[in-house]
Amino acid sequence: MTRSVVILGFPGVQAMDIVGPHDVFTGAGLHLAAQPQLGGYDVSLVALDSGPVRTLTGLEFFASAAPEPGTAIDTVIIPGGFGTEAVRGDRAVIEWIRAVAPNTRRMVSVCSGAFLLAEAGLLDGCRATTHWASAEHMAREFPSVVVDPEPIFIRSSERVWTAAGVTAGIDLALSLVEEDHGTELAQTVARWLVLPLRRPGGQTQFAAPVWMPRAKREPIRDVQQLIEAEPGGAHSIPELARAAAMSPRHFTRTFTAEVGEPPSIYVERVRTDAARRQLTETDDTVTAIAARCGFGSAETLRRSFIRRVGVSPDQYRKTFA
Known part of the structure; x- marks a missing residue:
């Protein structure tokens, strides 16, 4: 069975949030091609309006049209980036995320993409993570979400995963490949990308916050x-x-x-x-x-x-x- 992996693109997206998971799943698919009975991954970048997607740094990708709600999807990945703040106000995008979730096996966010999952109501009552620099903001914006700034990624619910900033999307994607096809394949993909399958320190974000919460009084x-x-x-x-x-x-x-x-x-x-x-x-x-x-x-x-x-x-x- 080929598993569909759909990555949502939008203006101002973080390029690594797209490329990291994309290369993990496509790399796994290349290794699985020798064993077609195991299936593989069909990875696509999509947007509500097909066409160029310009990242924060000016790099552009071409996105195909997003699947219609009701389409069976294995994994939907919602990347982050400074563009997420504007996208939160785009009701069409939020409604699309909310509508595709029931027919998707895994909903995944990377970095500040967690804000879009939260906006769609998919993190209510759940523990979630995001980039450490956005954690306090997210906790204020979404009091119904238990925001944990420490882990690299969290299984927030039975079908929802959230990952910390940027390269943590690669860590989570490797974990999902391992869940689907075992440690050997995930380790092979990690070696190909010249990465450890699991970082030193396990699931903790190493980046030390340069801020501390400030009291009003x-x-x-x-x-x-x-x-x-x-x-x-x-x-x-x-x-x-x-x-x-x-x-x-x-x-x-x-x-x-x-x-x-x-x-x-x-x-x-x-x-x-x-x-x-x-x-x-x-x-x-x-x-x-x-x-x-x-x-x-x-x-x-x-x-x-x-x-x-x-x-x-x-x-x-x-x-x-």
Whole structure:
């Protein structure tokens, strides 16, 4: 059985979001051609109006006409890019996504393509991911979606997958090929593309956010700046509450409401990001970095790093130093 893979094109799309999954599925199809009984993949780029699709960087692709709703499709891929914001206001595109979903085995988004799935109502009540830089925006826009900025990709529901930014679309496409035809074929395609089948660190986005959520109330913002200026400080709840001129209980409640997470979690996140930078920018030992960033011991840093980043500090340094 040949599986149809349909990639939606639109103005301002991210080129890699198209090319990455396209090359994975077509590459798998080429390897499957020697075993026609296993089927293959029929991959197409489509748009509601056939013709040239201009990407954000000026590269153009030619898209054929999108299948009519009711057509049986194996996999629909919704790429991202800066053009997604304009497409969200195009009701014809959103209605097409909503209409083809019931007859599609897998609905897949890459990067900010998750916004289009959410706009179509396909992520309501689901956990989803997107590019880390868009996660906060998506969480605000779609409170019914549980947005997780950490994973490379997530199976958001029985038939919906969401992937993080740009090259994460390749990771997800390889995983879908593996689901369809097994690890050996997925590994063969990955080798052909000179990629690991699974990244070091598993399913975690390595790109460290350069932002932290900012509170509206000045005392809470001041506490955030205090933590970020000195990640290795004690930063106990009583001390932070004193800095905000609040009782510990009121401070914890207010901080969580303003920032979106408790003070202790925020402190750990700031410390982990500080350690992450020092691991790549210095040759200091993990023990020294752990002490400087407020973890106390290398083992505490290691546990936090594995929980938040997905790899040990040593593995992270080897990959990104």
